[in-house]
Amino acid sequence: MEYYVLTLFPDMITDGLHTSIIGRAIEDGVLSLEAVNIRDYTLSKHGKTDDYPYGGGAGMVMQAQPVYDAFMSIRNRIDYNPRVVYLTPQGKVFHQDMAKELALEKGIVFLCGHYEGVDERVLDEIVTDEVSIGDYVLTGGELPAMCMIDAISRMIPGVLHNNESAEDDSFGDGLLEFPQYSRPEIWRDRKVPAILLSGDHAKVDAWRREQSLIRTAERRPDLLENAVISPKERDFIRKYLANKNEL
Numbered sequence: 001m002e003y004y005v006l007t008l009f010p011d012m013i014t015d016g017l018h019t020s021i022i023g024r025a026i027e028d029g030v031l032s033l034e035a036v037n038i039r040d041y042t043l044s045k046h047g048k049t050d051d052y053p054y055g056g057g058a059g060m061v062m063q064a065q066p067v068y069d070a071f072m073s074i075r076n077r078i079d080y081n082p083r084v085v086y087l088t089p090q091g092k093v094f095h096q097d098m099a100k101e102l103a104l105e106k107g108i109v110f111l112c113g114h115y116e117g118v119d120e121r122v123l124d125e126i127v128t129d130e131v132s133i134g135d136y137v138l139t140g141g142e143l144p145a146m147c148m149i150d151a152i153s154r155m156i157p158g159v160l161h162n163n164e165s166a167e168d169d170s171f172g173d174g175l176l177e178f179p180q181y182s183r184p185e186i187w188r189d190r191k192v193p194a195i196l197l198s199g200d201h202a203k204v205d206a207w208r209r210e211q212s213l214i215r216t217a218e219r220r221p222d223l224l225e226n227a228v229i230s231p232k233e234r235d236f237i238r239k240y241l242a243n244k245n246e247l
C-alpha cells in the first residue's frame with residue numbers, strides 16, 4: 001500500500017506514523033508513506049496557500065492551484081488512478097467496513113484541509129471520497145488522515161504480526177471485544193475471573209463470547225442489528241437484558 005498525504009503540516013503526519021506498528025510496517029516495506037507539502041507547490045512569492053472567501057465571511061480558504069499541483073506531482077509519477085480521500089466533517093462517516101475496503105487499494109491519496117475549507121473546484125476535480133471520522137470538528141484533516149491510515153493498515157496482510165491478530169478485534173464480527181486480564185491473579189483485591197484460570201479452552205471461548213454479547217448489548221446496542229450472531233445468542237441477550245431489568 002502506498003499512502004500519499006497532501007498537507008500543510010507534513011511533519012505531523014510523518015512524526016505520528018513512523019512509530020509503533022505502522023512505523024514498523026513502513027520500515028518493513030509493507031507500507032510506504034509520503035507526506036507532500038502543499039506549500040511547496042504554491043506559485044505565490046510569499047508561500048501563500050490560502051485567501052479570503054468570495055462572498056465574504058470569516059476565515060480563509062485553501063486555494064485550488066497549490067492543492068491541484070501537489071496532487072499532480074503524485075499522479076504524474078504513478079501508473080494508476082488513486083482514490084483521493086478528502087477529510088471533512090461533511091463526509092461519509094468512517095467505519096471498519098470502509099477500512100477493510102480501502103485496504104484493497106494499491107495506493108490512496110489523502111487531502112487534509114485547514115482554515116474554513118478548500119476551494120470547491122479542486123475538490124470537484126480530484127476527490128473521489130469525502131470522509132469524516134466522527135461528528136465533531138477538528139482544526140485540520142491531519143489527525144483524521146492518521147486515524148484512517150492506522151485503521152486501514154491493520155487490515156493489510158503483514159502489518160500485524162501473528163500475536164497482534166486482527167481476528168478477535170472489536171467489530172471483527174460486529175461485536176465489542178471481551179475483557180482481558182494479565183498477571184497477577186489478584187490485584188487490589190480484584191480477582192481474575194476463575195474460568196480464565198481453568199485451562200478449559202472451550203469454556204474460556206464460550207465465556208468470552210458471552211462477555212462480547214453482554215458488552216455489546218449494554219454499551220453499543222446499535223451494533224447488534226448487523227452483528228454476526230446465532231438465534232441462540234440473540235435469545236441469550238434477550239434473557240440477559242430481561243433479567244437485568246428485573247433486578
Ligand code: ADE
Nearest residue numbers: 087088132133137138144
Ligand atoms: N476535519 C475537521 N474535522 C474533521 C472530522 N471530524 N473528520 C474528518 N475531517 C475533519
